[in-house]
Amino acid sequence: MTSFVKPFIRRKNEPTNALGLVRADYDGAMSTLCAGCGHDAVTATMARAFFELSIEPHKAVKVSGIGCSSKTTAYFLRDSHGINTVHGRMPSVATGAIAANHELAYIGVSGDGDSLSIGLGQFVHAMRRNVNMLYVLENNGVYGLTKGQFSAAADIGSTAKKGAVNELPPIDPVSLALSVGATFVARGFSGDRDQLLPLIKAGLKHKGFGLIDVISPCVSFNDHKGSTKSYAHTYKYYNPAIHADYVPPSEQIKADYAAGEVMPVKLHDGGEIRLRKLENGYDPRDRAAAIGKLFESGQSQEIITGLLYINENDKDMHEMARMEDRPLNQIPYDELNPGAAKLKELQKGFR
């Protein structure tokens, strides 16, 4: 089996972005996932986000681990570099890549198995470091690629396809992210593109670690009755609580919202995130409030989604490491070589 090549057809009058590219320019190889898999919908939304943000494909970098979800980095942005690493270890590879060149747009794609079991350590530490990337966790409550074992995201009482009941408490990536220092924390649903698209755009523009936990049902192993990660269950308890729009710097003037209705958050690139549909008094810039809100919604089984927390003020890894603006991979060697004379001088202390 070789990878499928997606037919590349350019239609007349197709909308183009600021770079003159069409949406299909942001596609990748043909997906080999099961028909109806939530991950494919997320892939399409990610591609659209890059298209709408007019990011040059070669200025984007895709990183992933191992799993059905992690495979999807091959299915969008064919003209970007991508790296499918090893199971659970994408965060470290992303961290090193971003240390070498912080100027590209980094998107990480992972699964609940990849991030919450084998890769839990790396996932948490990348958030602690506030590595500047958007991390999309496609959460289906199971290991899809190894055929349906429970993942650490499975809820208590959720049943497997063959009937086994999960009794272990789940690890919730969103509360985890809030407690270890991620600076952009959201939850989405593969079935709600309208909400997910602006979240991805905002997450890509946010400076620092952005997590979007996307409920993304596995139709083959976890979409049955009794599963709490099925389409039916998610629709039933879905609460699109906080809607976030990304407004690029160029569209800033068209601010036409009534005070109180919308909460604007300024981003580093000059753009803005506008939060809508906020319940009274909820401020997503307040970490403690976000944790409280999450806890509350958990009590009532409801699946709260949207941008739950944002912090544009914390330093990202690049700043904390005090690196110069020019990426490390572009510093010429003559600036790095201390020279023969200096070596002699340094060794005076060795005599």
Next chain:
Amino acid sequence: MSKARINDFTIKVGNVNGTGSASANALLMKIIFRMGVPVVGKNIFPSNIQGLPTWYEIRVTEKGYRGRSGDIDIMIAMNPDSYKRDLEELSPGGILLYDDTWPRPHFLTRTDITVIGVPLARMCNTAFKVARSRILMKNVAYVGAVAALLDLDLNIIHTLLREMFAAKPKLVDLNLQAVALGYDYVKEHFPGMNDFKVEARNLTEGKVMIDGNTAAGLGCVYGGATFGAWYPITPSTSLMDAFVKYCKELRIHPETGKHKYCIIQAEDELAAAGMIIGAAWNGARCFTPTSGPGISLMSEFIGFAYYTEIPMVLFDIQRTGPSTGMPTRTQQCDILLCATASHGDTMHILLFPADPGECFEMAVNALDLAERFQTPVFVLSDIDIGMNDWMADELTWDDSYIPDRGKVLSSEDLKSVDKFHRYLDVDGDHIPYRTIPGTDPKGAYFTRGSGHNKFGGYTEDGAEYKEVVDRLKAKWKSAAEKLPVPIVKRAKKPTKTAILSLGSCDGAVIEARDKLGADGVYLNYMRVRGFPFAQAVEDFIAEHDQVFVIEQNRDAQLLGLLLSETNAPREKLIPLLHYSGEPLDYKFVRGALSEALNLRKTA
């Protein structure tokens, strides 16, 4: 003894760790070095922070040998818990110096040695007020006592102390006072001690005292590494410490305070490996220092880098295994682990430095080779090289050096390329071209550790898969002649018997061979410095009837590689193995060789 032994003896200090004896020992060694007499320092320390026995050996060797002598001539016994062992270890005719604030008559059970009691604690308690300085100064006082025994140059002691405490002049006086306590006491109570002497020479000109980890850290700076990731582990930590130190000194903009480097203390070795893979994939020169347990953890990633052809530089400062083993004791026990680290068919490039000078050079070699061959490269040092103080030729640098960044296509290069394929062997040298993210739309490709064909596409087709892994094998083999060449020393007379060894065995092997040569036993000697082996290695073995393979591990790992990767016949290769965890000494080598040669003759 009537005649003094001059510039050829070993001093050993037995102490309790955590009492600040390291700086006293460094001082003692530097005094002798500054007197122009070659020295070797070996630190034999416990895996513990405070309270366990620790030893420091200083070999004074006018001939400039670099290994241990296997003898202890002067024992400074500062630790009552190891008195018994320290007493036994002293060679006949030796001197035992101890703190007789609390006299120990049992030391007198040996009549073939001289016991010198100096009331170090009592003198220091009287002279110094602060409790901590009483403990520290006891160590400095024994330096004074030894100075009196060996006739060390007091002016040099003064100069060194002034240099050491340039920032805290008050400490100079304090230390001088302590030196005088020991010095005067010995001169007064043991006049005419004349067994061992240091006489000034001019043999350390152009030399430095340096440990391998410092040298390797400096090598990474000079080689142009901008990124490093690591997880603390003895004995590799000081390599990263050195890199940090020199980056801070040399790579921070004086006005803006901005760094031209990034160092990450990772959450574990898996992450450290992933980070350097990410940084190298993205075009930064980088490395990770670790030790055996770290390599075990990194294995999955090492195979990933091998198969996806991402440069990776790893320093393995070997320590005694298996498992946690003896973390502060030395061995060469990771040769096989590193040669084939990771599952599946994997083969890696290894470099074997023998001393700090080579650690410096090979750090730069490794950075070049990893990018040239787009693969993991291991520098296999060990505790002996990495953490001990060696006398080495002053490190030098050629300012015309240009890093070999390997086959990387720039945006300009890509203009003349029809379509870029990541794993295509266009030049027939088994090495494909790579591109760095962000450079050009034409350069995009997808990196995957899953089956891929020569174009970089996903495959499960056996023939397509084989084409790629066969090229990887050929690429690995082609590195053999590009690595540091083996070093051969021929005997004065033609011989069919030889030694083949590597790394930190060198000092002991050279000395044993000299001694055997003096007795008319002639041996050729090859020291291998890289794997895959150069053709010269196979040829060297072919030239001889028997080749003793000397290495520091139980399982004859180097020998194993020689058997699997050369045509050398099994019967020719005779293992001589040392794996107690202590640095190799020439007596062991000479003894083992003599025994083996005699046995062979009569057999």
